[in-house]
Amino acid sequence: MDAQTSTFPETIAMRIGEDQVVTDRTSPVRDPATGETIATAAYGGAEEVERAVAAARASFDSRVWRGRTADEKSRILWRVAELIDANAAEFAEIERRTLGANRMFCAYQASNAAECFRYHAGWISKIHGRTSDVANPGANFAFTRREPVGVVGLITPWNFGLMAAAWKIAPALAAGCSAVVKPALETPLSTVRLGALLAEAGVPAGVVNIVLGGAEAGAAIAGHRLVRKVSFTGSGATAKHIIAAAASNLKRLTLELGGKSPYVICEDADLARAIPAAASVMFVNSGQACVAGSRLFVHRSIYDRVIEGIEQVIANIKIGETSDPSVMMGPLISQAQRARVTELVDSGVAEGARLVFGGAPLDRPGFFFAPTLFTDVTPSMRVMREEIFGPVVCATPYDDLDALMPELNDTEYGLAAYVWTRDLTRAHRFAANVEAGTVLVNGGRADFSVPFGGFKQSGWGQEHGQEGIDSYLETKTVALGLAG
Ligand code: NAD
Numbered sequence: 001m002d003a004q005t006s007t008f009p010e011t012i013a014m015r016i017g018e019d020q021v022v023t024d025r026t027s028p029v030r031d032p033a034t035g036e037t038i039a040t041a042a043y044g045g046a047e048e049v050e051r052a053v054a055a056a057r058a059s060f061d062s063r064v065w066r067g068r069t070a071d072e073k074s075r076i077l078w079r080v081a082e083l084i085d086a087n088a089a090e091f092a093e094i095e096r097r098t099l100g101a102n103r104m105f106c107a108y109q110a111s112n113a114a115e116c117f118r119y120h121a122g123w124i125s126k127i128h129g130r131t132s133d134v135a136n137p138g139a140n141f142a143f144t145r146r147e148p149v150g151v152v153g154l155i156t157p158w159n160f161g162l163m164a165a166a167w168k169i170a171p172a173l174a175a176g177c178s179a180v181v182k183p184a185l186e187t188p189l190s191t192v193r194l195g196a197l198l199a200e201a202g203v204p205a206g207v208v209n210i211v212l213g214g215a216e217a218g219a220a221i222a223g224h225r226l227v228r229k230v231s232f233t234g235s236g237a238t239a240k241h242i243i244a245a246a247a248s249n250l251k252r253l254t255l256e257l258g259g260k261s262p263y264v265i266c267e268d269a270d271l272a273r274a275i276p277a278a279a280s281v282m283f284v285n286s287g288q289a290c291v292a293g294s295r296l297f298v299h300r301s302i303y304d305r306v307i308e309g310i311e312q313v314i315a316n317i318k319i320g321e322t323s324d325p326s327v328m329m330g331p332l333i334s335q336a337q338r339a340r341v342t343e344l345v346d347s348g349v350a351e352g353a354r355l356v357f358g359g360a361p362l363d364r365p366g367f368f369f370a371p372t373l374f375t376d377v378t379p380s381m382r383v384m385r386e387e388i389f390g391p392v393v394c395a396t397p398y399d400d401l402d403a404l405m406p407e408l409n410d411t412e413y414g415l416a417a418y419v420w421t422r423d424l425t426r427a428h429r430f431a432a433n434v435e436a437g438t439v440l441v442n443g444g445r446a447d448f449s450v451p452f453g454g455f456k457q458s459g460w461g462q463e464h465g466q467e468g469i470d471s472y473l474e475t476k477t478v479a480l481g482l483a484g
Pocket of ligand 1 (some may be wrong): 155156158159162182183184185213214215217218219220222233234235236237238239241242256257259260289290387389415454458459
């Protein structure tokens with residue numbers, strides 16, 4: 001793949017064991033800014049998953065990866081990070097062409113993916129068990145071993161394909177697992193490129209296998225008896241299929257799902273920071289972000305000022321084809337996604353919300369939708385309850401933050417929550433009472449050292465931090481009788 005000319009090989013191949021695999025079936029990869037097909041990807045199903053799982057299992061049994069010393073594995077993951085950095089421009093361009101997001105977000109994906117491999121390279125030498133001589137001291141000695149869970153299935157969405165792949169592959173490798181990775185149909189190219197860099201860095205063939213395809217391949221991974229764990233990022237609807245399929249062999253599951261995150265601006269907030277930050281959390285990647293702050297709650301005393309400020313920010317968002325570096329917002333990923341956003345926005349209007357800005361697809365090629373601001377929303381409206389996954393924000397005034405809390409938490413989701421306040425007590429109370437896996441106060445940012453995951457229907461388990469590594473490990477207890 002060539003970043004300068006943005007040309008892609010004829011058919012993007014899967015990577016199974018030593019082989020580059022193409023199939024009779026293919027799937028188009030489109031540029032969402034034009035709707036045109038820019039590449040053709042191989043399309044795999046149950047047969048390719050079977051081959052990939054067999055290759056992964058063979059690599060796991062041979063210990064070709066997990067049997068290496070911590071230092072060897074760590075150096076290889078660090079090398080992956082270096083290679084991502086060295087190819088960052090190409091990765092950013094691949095993501096930009098297939099996802100349509102702006103250059104800054106696509107460049108961030110590459111640097112974040114590299115950071116993820118560096119973070120997990122450091123973990124490898126810190127994975128170890130503990131000892132105990134509590135029962136019959138001197139005569140009995142017990143210890144634990146941390147062992148890789150086995151072959152893992154890693155299924156990712158299209159809205160940040162490169163980062164999502166890194167967030168799963170890096171800890172899986174750090175733990176010593178072998179993997180079958182399946183990126184989303186819409187954005188497979190960056191994961192395929194990452195697969196090539198893993199090989200170049202020294203990850204042995206068969207340890208990370210990449211199957212391209214959609215629901216059929218995903219379902220085959222979720223149902224496979226030799227896959228011991230699935231880490232999935234995507235929609236709740238798909239997660240329910242995965243849970244059902246995973247029951248067949250009681251797979252371990254990590255599920256990173258959708259959100260409807262509250263974004264609260266208190267009366268004492270630093271508005272010069274809070275307003276632009278709000279707009280960026282709401283409209284990053286055209287609102288196609290699981291952590292989008294899509295429900296905006298503003299203290300009544302500053303409500304009009306904030307709404308005016310958000311309107312101004314929206315009015316200044318330059319929309320278009322993101323090859324232009326000054327463009328801030330690109331298209332939605334697909335025709336289907338645009339139809340879904342349109343339907344939900346129309347439901348908001350029909351249910352009586354006031355459209356302050358935007359509200360419709362843009363009349364141009366590609367899948368663009370105008371950044372949209374609703375006011376006069378009520379908690380029961382669909383726009384307030386369902387994840388829209390588009391550039392749509394619903395704003396409501398409030399009088400008392402404690403009294404608001406039940407409404408904030410009245411959602412099936414619980415991924416992220418944002419608050420802006422200078423009052424430390426209020427910030428702590430908000431953090432303690434809001435039902436969300438991540439709480440960001442005054443623009444705080446989490447990193448790989450702390451876990452990321454969802455409460456309620458936003459997910460099961462966490463990625464990143466110790467929790468992330470633990471989810472790829474089993475604990476084995478060994479007891480030695482020392483007497484006699
Ligand atoms: P999706 O559920 O449609 O697809 C996700 C992945 O699952 C894709 O690779 C898809 O091919 C695969 N898949 C589809 N059907 C399957 C099946 N039956 N069995 C197994 N795999 C199957 O989601 P999407 O539209 O790609 O992504 C958007 C969703 O992802 C949103 O809900 C968003 O909030 C969520 N998301 C969550 C996080 C998070 O970390 N919590 C991050 C990004 C996106």
